[in-house]
Amino acid sequence: MARTTIHDIAKELHTTAATVSRALNDHPSISAATKETVKATALRLNYQHNRAASSLRSGKTYVIGVLIPSAEVSFFGSVIHGIEKIAKSQGYNVLLFQTNEQYEDEVQGVQTLLQSNVDGIIASISKETIQYDHFLEVKRRDIPLILFDRSLEGLDVPSVMINDYKGAFMATEHLIEQGFTRIAHISGPQHISIFHERLKGYVDALAAHGMKIDGDLIMYGKVTIDSGRTCAEQLLQLPSPPDAIFAAEDFTALGALQAIKESKWPKPGQIGLVGFANEAFSAYITPSLTTIDQQTALMGEEAAKIFMDLSQKGKKPDLPPQKIVLEPLLVQRESSIKRKPKKKSIP
Amino acid sequence: MARTTIHDIAKELHTTAATVSRALNDHPSISAATKETVKATALRLNYQHNRAASSLRSGKTYVIGVLIPSAEVSFFGSVIHGIEKIAKSQGYNVLLFQTNEQYEDEVQGVQTLLQSNVDGIIASISKETIQYDHFLEVKRRDIPLILFDRSLEGLDVPSVMINDYKGAFMATEHLIEQGFTRIAHISGPQHISIFHERLKGYVDALAAHGMKIDGDLIMYGKVTIDSGRTCAEQLLQLPSPPDAIFAAEDFTALGALQAIKESKWPKPGQIGLVGFANEAFSAYITPSLTTIDQQTALMGEEAAKIFMDLSQKGKKPDLPPQKIVLEPLLVQRESSIKRKPKKKSIP
DNA sequence: CTGAAAGCGCTTACAG
DNA sequence: CTGAAAGCGCTTACAG
Structure with a gap:
């Protein structure tokens, strides 16, 4: 026994x-x-x-603390998957803590992970968090801290982000290459950096292809289905409406699609549509949604790899923290196909 | 320092x-x-x-090991969410291990969790697993083991399941109440108990409402979009086709919907459709899919609560292991709405 | 190549 | 109500 x-x-x-x-x-x-x-x-x-005994003596627990808003959000589920995969391959385990997007819970999470003597922390900060005192104790203890997807101004730590600018550029360029000429953009709140970046990518792609930027074609939505629908309705009622829409995010694109379907003109297929995020539903709606994939599992893997680097090297000469920027992927589906206009019988 | x-x-x-x-x-x-x-x-x-020191001495780690196929599958992400929520509220943390649906990894996972001295294990077994020797060591050490969603014949432990029979009964009854009279069912492999249960629920609901069971209307699919499509195509080509379909699972329903859309008759809206699982896409396809919600987060919460019970009571007089069966929820959306036939002008 | 000994930071019966 | 002491199961400098 x-x-x-x-x-x-x-x-x-x-x-x-x-x-x-x-x-x-x-x-x-x-x-x-x-x-x-x-x-x-x-x-x-x-x-x-017996790991408890071993780590009490050696100081190493072979546990990585993962601090995320919620495992219920598929994005984070995917990232955890990537982290755990790499962690396991190196003999580490993952201790999970959810912050529910709340600052208080995040503070408590850091505490809990420190009490568990985790060898490192991989975190995506909550939406509420605007200061980082609670993370300073992690740095003070020399425990590797890696942020992903959401970063925090001033906290100088390694991170894994996705190149939002480039993703937006690719999305817009794809519509241009399909032959669309009046491409609208439904963005999100500009104080959130990812939406600002995506807007810039859109603008620069148009510019790079010698197309005019038309302020009327840029909407600022609220990152919801309803908001996407409202913005698209307004766009379609313009005197000179767009022939394509790049939405800053898939739910917005979904709303826009609903607006398109409900309108007399254009019918889906007559207007190009691209989203961003490759949500679980994107492949299955009608028409299936062209979108930008954020490589979520890879994001977790890269974060875990940074941790492995840091914990193996130990205290290397203070290099600046590693910032990894992942390449976005264009996932081409039906919603961005430009239908060739039927040949009119012109003599 | x-x-x-x-x-x-x-x-x-x-x-x-x-x-x-x-x-x-x-x-x-x-x-x-x-x-x-x-x-x-x-x-x-x-x-x-210092938890390591504390647990070395006291024998308690306040860690629950969670063994799941993959955090990338939204169902499991949701369950983890529920487990961690309850765990945290009682001072416990969650250590995560993914099995990738592989028996070997599952065996290794149990080992790892035992080495970490977890106070309990909450697991959903991998699809490959057909024997349970690796779990016997857990029982031998008197560590609470709770299974969810997928159970294992012969391993007599507490579990949290969903009432598949009842969910199927509800889905079928809903279609009957909507006024559909020839309701087909696309099932899955019958050696998997959930599909067998759902078939039974379908059959019994029909019987309970005095409707005939027509073997032609029961298909056995492979739980994929393509299979759903193929099965639906065959159903629509019957001499006397169904006016509604209950699919054993949402991806199958999605395939069926595609087949309906591609057929000349019926148009979506003229044929009722219900799925099962409430997948992330179900709300957003066109028409939105009526389905059965499995209360995934609640499943995690209930599993965690069983653990709390077991670890508080300690060694109670050997009661039979607690088996919780969750109530399925009908999520009514557009795909099951029965359109009133337009009044023909009959003199 | 192996052993003796100390100690990681706690908890907990036993005494008082 | 508090203290002295042992010990949880390992790891690791130090010695040989």
């Missing part, structure tokens, strides 16, 4: 716990023969390494 | 670590005055409780 310890193994082999410990950890100064018998005996006695 | 320990606090207050430990843990035999000064000093010295 009682758990087997290294002492039990030592007793069995008439040796000491020190030797058993070294053998199990493949310490270089232990003979191959000893290692073999020790490991065989460990297996026979159904020995399980 | 070095972390504050209870010894530091003790030295500061000219008392002992034992007293400090007791004070911090609100031990009943410590005076209120002592508790107060100890806690104040702990705060002042920025003391952080």
Whole structure:
């Protein structure tokens, strides 16, 4: 019933716990023969390494704390997936803490993870968070801290972001290449940097292709289905309406699609539409939505890899924190296909 | 730099670590005055409780191991959300391990969680798993094990499931109440119990309403979009086609919807459609899909609550393991609306 | 290549 | 109500 310890193994082999410990950890100064018998005996006695004891002594827990707003949001589920995958491959485990997008919970989360002696923390800050005092204790303890997707001004730590500017540029350019000539953009609140970046990408793509920027074609929405619908309705009622819409985000695009479907003109297929995020529904709506994929699982993997780097190097000469910027991916579907105008019988 | 320990606090207050430990843990035999000064000093010295040390001594880690196929699947993300929420409220944390639906990984996961001395394990077994030897060690160590969604024949442990039979019954009854009279069912592989249960619910609902069961109207699909499409195509080509379809799962329903849209008759809206699972896309397709919600977050919460019960009671007189069966929820949307036939001008 | 010994930071019966 | 002491199961400098 009682758990087997290294002492039990030592007793069995008439040796000491020190030797058993070294053998199990493949310490270089232990003979191959000893290692073999020790490991065989460990297996026979159904020995399980006790991590609590090990980490109390060594100071390492092989646990990465992951602090996210909510595991229920598919974006974060995907990132966790990537983190855990890499972590596991290096002998680490993932301890999860959800902040529910609340500052108070985030503060408590950092505390909890520190009490658990995590070897590092990978976090995406809550929407409420505007100051970072709670993260300073993490830095003070020299525990690697890596942020993903959402960063915090002033907190100088490694991070993994997606290139929003480029994603928007690609989305817009794709519509241009499809042959659309009046491309509108439904953006989001400009104080949120990702939406500002996406707007810039849109503007620059138009400019790069010698197209005029028309203020009438740029709407500022609220990142919801309803807002996307309202913005699109207004766009369609312009004296000179757009022939394509790039929405800053998939739910906005979905709303825009609803507006298009409800309008007399254009019909879906006569107006190009691109979203951003590659949400779970994007592939299945009608028409399926062309969008920008954010490589969410890869984001987690990269964050975990930065952690591995940091914890292996230990205290390297203070390099500036690594900032990884992931390439967005254009996912081409039906909503951005430009229908060739039917040949009119012109003599 | 070095972390504050209870010894530091003790030295500061000219008392002992034992007293400090007791004070911090609100031990009943410590005076209120002592508790107060100890806690104040702990705060002042920025003391952080060291869980590794605590659990090495006490045997409790306040960690629940969660073993799931993949955090990337939204169903599991939701369940984790529910588990972590309850866990946190009781001072527990969640250690995550993904099995990637593979037996080998699941075995390794159980090992890892045991090495981490988790106080309990909440798991959904991988699709590959057909035997449960790896879980026996968990039982042998008297660590609470709770399964959710997917159970394993013969492993007699507490579990949280959803009432698939009832969900299917509700879905079918809903179509009947809408006025549909020839209701087809696209099921899944019958060796998977959830699909078998859903088929039974369908059959019994028809019977309960005095409707005939027509073998032609029951298809056995493969739980994919394509399979749903193919099955629906065949149903629509019957000499006497159905006027409604209950699909055993949302992706199947989505495929069926595609088939309906591509057929000349019926148009969407002329044929009722209900799915099962309330996937992320279900609300956003056209028409929006009526479906059965599985209360995923609640499933996690209930599993966590069972754990709390088990770990508080300790070794109660051996009651049979608790089996919770959650009520499915009908989510009524557009796809099941029965259009009133337009009044023909009959003299 | 192996052993003896100390100690990581707590908790907890035992005494008083 | 508080203290002295042992010990949870490991790891690791130090010695040989």
